[in-house]
Amino acid sequence: MGIGIKSLVVASAISLFAPLASAGSAVLTLTRTTLTNVSDAAGLWQHQAGDIFKGGVKVGQYALHRRVTTGGTTAPLNTAMTTLTLFFATAAGSAPQNITLQGAHDFGPGNFRGSVSGASNRFSWIQGADATYASLSGGNLSLAISWTGASQLTLP
Secondary structure (H helix, E strand, C coil), rough: HHHHHHHHHHHHHHEEEEEEECEEEEEEEEEEEEEEEEECCCEEEEEEEEEEEEEEEEEEEEEEEEEECCCCCCCCCCCEEEEEEEEECCCCCCCCCCCCCCEEEECCCCCCEEEEEECCHHHHCCCCCEEEEEECCCCCEEEEECCCCCCCCCCC
């Protein structure tokens, strides 16, 4: 086998097994309007909700809950299981298009790491996308979602 063919075979094999690069991303600002802590015998629930902004324009609302389980997610981790659902504005009288993320919240720096676990039909292409958020002032969050696939796909 010639060097050119060997190179082609190696390059093809590498391309098959190389991870896909992130093709698209969106950064949303989650502006908190409410935060309620609910303690129980097993730990703590945190319920948070507010508005979603993209580039300064309100595009929807969100609901977030965190679960701290005493003895399981407390010291030394200081973390919580987190579910965050984004509801995007739709016509009145219809259920909103939505995306749900799941992952872990670190109470130290106030950040999150997870992925998109579910989405309504309009956003089904984003399932499995990586997601992170970082705390901003006033309890607001900067949410970044990055996905593989077509770069022209976008969130509202």
